[in-house]
């Protein structure tokens with residue numbers, strides 16, 4: 230998967246971008262998320278789809294081939310979406326990778342947190358949130374009056390359980406966003422029938438989480 234990102238000033242943005250909400254446009258094997266950047270008077274637009282794998286690199290610049298890949302991936306979408314994407318002459322180009330399960334601690338005094346421990350694809354928009362929770366909870370366990378290796382082992386156990394749940398929510402979102410055929414019909418029906426408050430309540434465990442400090 231690849232994420233292409235760009236910013237479009239509010240004055241140039243199409244009227245279907247909502248200045249008060251995050252909006253997602255979903256389609257087979259791809260989706261687009263747009264949200265307002267209030268202080269900048271602009272929208273951030275992120276288009277996600279499959280794309281080329283640059284291999285292991287820190288610096289992946291968007292060359293014309295990568296730019297054209299975005300146009301190709303969204304070629305069958307609504308004309309207004311294609312026009313929106315055409316506002317991005319040089320989007321940032323982010324190949325998406327995850328980190329597989331494994332140890333975060335060395336059993337003594339070192340620990341990985343954030344993406345180094347558990348980079349995940351951004352389908353639940355939670356990678357940075359998990360890094361922040363990690364930092365808060367790590368500060369709590371590391372300042373408790375217990376053996377550091379035990380504290381880190383406890384941290385690893387409790388955070389791995391939370392991160393696994395968040396990661397599987399991301400996988401579910403990808404499944405639902407990119408659905409085709411009967412699954413797509415079912416998704417649309419559920420979204421049409423359910424009240425927004427009820428959908429939000431289902432996600433209290435995610436967004437209402439109170440990290441133990």
Ligand SMILES: Cc1cc2nc3c(=O)[nH]c(=O)nc-3n(C[C@H](O)[C@H](O)[C@H](O)COP(=O)(O)OP(=O)(O)OC[C@H]3O[C@@H](n4cnc5c(N)ncnc54)[C@H](O)[C@@H]3O)c2cc1C
Nearest residue numbers: 232275323325342343344345351354355356357358359360
């Ligand atoms: C398209 C996309 C959308 C996303 N959207 C969201 C979202 O809406 N919400 C959300 O919560 N998360 C989101 N994320 C995830 C989020 O960006 C990451 O999870 C988060 O940045 C991880 O933070 P980190 O501090 O662990 O790692 P990083 O942000 O990767 O920071 C690590 C830093 O260490 C530096 N570094 C590396 N090696 C060295 C070295 N040897 N010496 C010194 N410095 C070094 C790097 O340059 C980097 O600055 C998204 C990610 C993507 C790709």
